[in-house]
Amino acid sequence: MKVIDLRSDTVTLPTDAMRQAIFDAELGDDVFEDDPTVNRLEGEAADVMGKEAALLVPSGTMANLVSILTHCQxxxxxxxGxxxxxxxxxxxGISAYGGIHPHTLENRPDGTIDLSEMEAAVRLDNVHFPRTKLICLENTHNVCHGIPLTKAYMDDVADLTHGRGISLxxxxxxxxxxxxxxxxxxxxLVTNADSVSFCLSKGLSAPVGSLVCGTxxxxxKARRVRKGLGGGMRQAGIIAASGLVALDETVERLAEDHANVRRLAQGIxxxxxxxxxLNQVYTNILYIDLVDDSKTAQEVVTTMEAE
Incomplete structure (x- = not known):
């Protein structure tokens, strides 16, 4: 029986073109910054995001951690949120490795945070308080049904940071x-962001890797943080090769994922x-609710496994 694994877009497998690119990749030592395939990927990633430079890291979690540790002391x-x-x-990780204090505000159902609450959360310049140095947004928002944040909203948040010594x-x-x-x-979408991270290994179907983009x-600075976290890799062109294919060939197919998810949602x-x-189905993330409160989600899953 053929099984379609819909647990997450992280279970995607590399395409044949990616496997061939990995086999053919020209390699160097990325810690010495002379792996040509990594350098090419970082250049393309920066260009795609409209930023000056980019850095390859092993995972999305490290991408966020490196970014936040670079912005903050x-x-x-x-x-x-x-x-x-x-x-x-x-x-x-931001607290464990960076000593950074998270100030959380309520995410609304669409993944946004109320701008007035966000502005009120910015600390006064007072020795009693930590210094507000960074605002983080997630786009698309995983827990909030994969809803995309609009450019207008992200620009409004960026406007809030201007002149305050706060980054986005x-x-x-x-x-x-x-x-x-x-x-x-x-x-x-990310024009006014100071940094942005993105994953190669989710819908883009590469086996591993994320990019951090900024000035x-x-x-x-982020390269030094990456090294300290153990994220510096040697012949990382093996990873970067599939990332190049992802940027060149896979992005345009994400619309197919979105259409398939909507079709699945309508069937379920x-x-x-x-x-x-169905009004909350925007991208490639689908949440299913139970009508019958007498059964838990785990009971339904167990029944499905038995069937």
């Missing part, structure tokens, strides 16, 4: 999904006992 504070992946699912980081693990869903050029100065919604809010 120990004792600084970041503002982020209470449903943000960085807050919920990244092992508390976008956790763009699925930023290409957001761009496709909104019909926007991805670099337009040349920011990336120079007619199954007795299950429901899907």
């Amino acid at each position: 120990r004792g600084d504070e970041i503002i982020l 209470d449903k943000a992946h960085t807050f919920l699912y990244e092992a508390g 980081h976008i956790d763009g693990a699925r930023i290409f999904n957001a761009a496709v869903a909104l019909g926007e050029d991805v670099k337009t 040349e100065l920011f990336i120079r 919604d007619i199954i007795v006992g299950l429901t899907v809010d």
